[in-house]
Amino acid sequence: xxxxxxxxxxxxxxxxxxxxxxxxxxxxxxxxxxxxxxxxxxxxxxxxxxxxxxxxxxxxxxxxxxxxxxxxxxxxxxxxxxxxxxxxxxxxxxxxxxxxxxxxxxxxxxxxxxxxxxxxxxxxxxxxxxxxxxxxxxxxxxxxxxxxxxxxxxxxxxxxxxxxxxxxxxxxxxxxxxxxxxxxxxxxxxxxxxxxxxxxxxxxxxxxxxxxxxxxxxxxxxxxxxxxxxxxxxxxxxxxxxxxxxxxxxxxxxxxxxxxxxxxxxxxxxxxxxxxxxxxxxxxxxxxxxxxxxxxxxxxxxxxxxxxxxxxxxxxxxxxxxxxxxxxxxxxxxxxxxxxxxxxxxxxxxxxxxxxxxxxxxxxxxxxxxxxxxxxxxxxxxxxxxxxxxxxxxxxxxxxxxxxxxxxxxxxxxxxxxxxxxx
Ligand SMILES: NC(=O)c1ccc[n+]([C@@H]2O[C@H](COP(=O)([O-])OP(=O)(O)OC[C@H]3O[C@@H](n4cnc5c(N)ncnc54)[C@H](O)[C@@H]3O)[C@@H](O)[C@H]2O)c1
Numbered sequence: 070x071x072x073x074x075x076x077x078x079x080x081x082x083x084x085x086x087x088x089x090x091x092x093x094x095x096x097x098x099x100x101x102x103x104x105x106x107x108x109x110x111x112x113x114x115x116x117x118x119x120x121x122x123x124x125x126x127x128x129x130x131x132x133x134x135x136x137x138x139x140x141x142x143x144x145x146x147x148x149x150x151x152x153x154x155x156x157x158x159x160x161x162x163x164x165x166x167x168x169x170x171x172x173x174x175x176x177x178x179x180x181x182x183x184x185x186x187x188x189x190x191x192x193x194x195x196x197x198x199x200x201x202x203x204x205x206x207x208x209x210x211x212x213x214x215x216x217x218x219x220x221x222x223x224x225x226x227x228x229x230x231x232x233x234x235x236x237x238x239x240x241x242x243x244x245x246x247x248x249x250x251x252x253x254x255x256x257x258x259x260x261x262x263x264x265x266x267x268x269x270x271x272x273x274x275x276x277x278x279x280x281x282x283x284x285x286x287x288x289x290x291x292x293x294x295x296x297x298x299x300x301x302x303x304x305x306x307x308x309x310x311x312x313x314x315x316x317x318x319x320x321x322x323x324x325x326x327x328x329x330x331x332x333x334x335x336x337x338x339x340x341x342x343x344x345x346x347x348x349x350x351x352x353x354x355x356x357x358x359x360x361x362x363x364x365x366x367x368x369x370x371x372x373x374x375x376x377x378x379x380x381x382x383x384x385x386x387x388x389x390x391x392x393x394x395x396x397x398x399x400x401x402x403x404x405x406x407x408x409x410x411x412x413x414x415x416x417x418x419x420x421x422x423x424x425x426x427x428x429x430x431x432x433x434x435x436x437x438x439x440x441x442x443x444x445x446x447x448x449x450x451x452x453x454x455x456x457x458x459x460x461x462x463x464x465x466x467x468x469x470x471x472x473x474x475x476x477x478x479x480x481x482x483x484x485x486x487x488x489x490x491x492x
Contacts, residue, residue: 090163091115091163091164091201091267091270091271092115092116092163093115093116093117093118093161093162093163093164094107094110094115094116094117094118094162094163094164094165094166095117095118095119095120095159095160095162095164095165095166096110096117096118096119096120096165096166096168097120097159097165097166097167097168097169097188097191097192098120098121098167098168098169098170098184098188098206099119099120099121099126099127099130099155099168100121100126100168100169100170101139101241101243101246101345101415102168102205102206102239102241103119103121103166103168103169103205104119104130104135104139104142105139105142105145105241105246105247105250106166106168106205106239106250107119107148107153107166108142108145108146108148108149108153109145109148109250109251109275110275111148111149111151111152111153112145112147112148112151113274113275114151114152115152116152117148117151117152117153117154118154118155118156118159118160118162119153119154119155119156120155120156120157120158120159120191121155121157122157122187124157127155127156127157130149130155131155133146133149135149137443138414139246140414141243141244141245141246141247142246142247144247145247158191159191159192159195160195161195161197162195162200163199163200163201164200164201164202164203164271165192165200165201165202165203166203166205167185167188167189167202167203167204167205167206167217168205168206168239169184169185169187169188169206170184170206170345171184171185171206171207171208171349172345172349173349173352173353178352178355178356179352179356180208180209180212180352180353180356182208182212182216184206185204185206185208185212185216185217186216186220189202189216189217189220189221190220190223192221192224193220193221193223193224194224196221196224196226196232197226197232198226198231198232199231199232200226200232200233201232201233201234201235201264201267201268201271202217202221202232202233202234202235203234203235203236203237203268204217204234204235204236204237205236205237205238205239207238207239207292207293207296207346207349207350207353208236208289208353209289209293209353209354209356209357210286210289210290210293210353210354210357211286211289211357212236212289213234213235213236213258213260213285213286213289214260214285214286217234218234218260221234228260228261229260229261229263229264233259233260233261233263233264233267233268234259234260234261234264234285235257235258235259235260235264235265235267235268235285236257236258236260236285236286236288236289237255237256237257237258237268237272237288238255238256238288238289238291238292238295240253240255240292240295241253243344243413243415244410244412244413250276251275251276251277251278252276252277252278253276253278254278254279254280254281255272255276255278255279255280255281256281256282256283256288256291256292257269257272257280257281257282257283257288258282258283258284258285258286258287258288258289258291259282259284259285260284260285262282265282265283265284266282269282292350293350293351293353293354296346296347296350296351297350297351297354297365297368299347300342300347300348300350300351300365300368300369300372301351301364301365301368302335302336303336303338303339303342303347303368303372304367304368304369304371304372305335305336305368306320306324306335306336306337306338306339307338307339307341307371307372307375308371309335309338310338311378320338321337321338324337324338339375339420339492340375340376340379340420340421340424340463340464340492341372341373341374341375341376341379341420341423342372342373342375342418342420343408343409343410343416343417343418343419343420343421344409344410344415344417344418344419345415345417345418348369348372348373348409348418349418351365351366351368351369352369355369375420376420376421376423376424376427377427379420379424379463379492380424380427380428380431382490383402383424383428383459383461383490384428384431386459386461386488386490387400387402387433387459389488390458390459390486390488393486395458395486397432397433398434399458400433400434400458400459401436401456401457401458401459401485402428402433402434402435402436402457402458402459402461403435403436403437403438403453403454403457403459403460403461404421404424404425404428404435404436404437404438404460404461404463405437405438405439405450405453405454405460405461405462405463405464405469406421406439406462406463406464406465406466406469407419407421407422407425407437407439407442407463407464408421408439408441408442408464408466409421409464410464411464411465411466411467412441412466412467413441414441414442414443416442420463421463421464424461424463425437436453436457438450438453439464439466440466440468440469441466450469450472450480451479451480451483454480454483454484455483455484456483456484456485457483457484457485457486458484458485458486458488459486459488459489459490460480460484460488460489460490461489461490461492462489462490462491462492463492464492465491465492473489473491477489
């Protein structure tokens with residue numbers, strides 16, 4: 070049953086009182102972005118139909134097992150008992166949100182738009198005059214108007230007059246999804262000003278952040294620029310840390326000193342960049358303008374080379390242990406933290422996984438552990454490091470950091486050779 074709006078939000082309107090009268094929302098793709106978005110709308114009293122082509126995803130929701138995969142959504146699971154249906158195909162609705170994946174092809178580094186195209190195609194038979202379609206998937210500039218719009222118009226309805234189309238990038242940070250989905254500022258890029266106006270009226274009912282209006286291609290450009298900005302700055306920090314290593318300087322230790330400069334904010338270097346956004350989206354700029362994206366491409370390459378650089382460091386640590394009489398085959402190497410960043414259970418494009426792969430390729434046998442991943446449940450850090458010759462902490466989850474801070478002596482005692490490196 071629809072529930073009254075959440076009193077914690079500033080909006081007090083009911084869905085039927087929004088200027089466009091939207092009530093029924095259909096969300097195409099129920100992953101990291103789509104599922105919480107669908108839950109948000111359901112919690113605000115909208116009638117929601119969540120669509121996914123993956124039966125396992127639908128079962129996860131129907132069987133109320135969402136938190137097995139998305140533990141951070143535990144506060145919002147009441148959404149599923151509201152007016153929330155699931156389906157493998159879209160049904161007629163007022164608004165369609167497209168939140169399907171847009172991965173990069175591993176070799177060509179071009180954006181794979183197949184899911185966006187097929188999700189849009191699936192809308193064609195159910196579209197009705199007055200509908201609003203909002204693309205939230207991150208895409209190369211021009212996709213909303215050049216790819217999505219012509220597909221929608223196969224319905225015989227004209228975008229801009231009969232139906233409305235908008236690009237609305239999502240900016241959530243996994244690990245802080247619930248807060249950011251509601252409180253982040255949003256950029257809305259309508260294919261027409263009327264589409265922007267309608268999308269704004271809709272989002273104003275569910276978000277607390279400010280809403281800024283632009284056109285579709287500018288909004289696409291904003292989203293790619295945000296992630297490219299992060300990637301380029303991380304690449305700079307990573308390159309400087311490699312340079313610092315060469316000079317025997319501890320770059321992490323001096324970063325706070327550098328950042329005492331009033332106009333400098335160097336990021337923390339790391340083992341590379343992973344996840345579905347920063348490691349992927351800058352390629353969409355390179356794809357559309359290969360000759361004008363030298364810095365962006367180089368930054369991606371610098372960040373992609375970091376796992377290999379970390380492997381060099383690990384191998385040099387291991388050689389030192391081998392120097393004490395142990396052979397490569399005997400070494401008990403333990404690597405902890407496999408997700409793409411601390412405190413999330415997501416391994417997509419994870420540099421830590423790449424490090425494990427590269428070490429195995431070099432003939433090392435490696436034991437891995439990540440307290441956040443399903444396959445390691447029932448296992449502890451202590452089980453993993455007992456008898457180890459090397460502990461490499463690749464991703465420093467809060468709970469691992471706390472163990473190391475509190476129990477380093479115990480950990481070292483359990484290891485056969487107490488060599489620890491925290492990346
Ligand atoms: N994960 C993030 O934090 C984040 C943040 C901002 C933007 N984005 C962007 O949002 C988009 C979605 O990312 P995600 O992380 O939610 O992806 P995801 O892989 O977690 O989820 C996508 C879902 O879409 C489903 N799907 C695929 N094709 C479909 C189709 N034709 N019809 C219906 N469902 C379909 C998949 O089965 C999957 O469940 C991407 O473009 C991503 O770049 C993601």
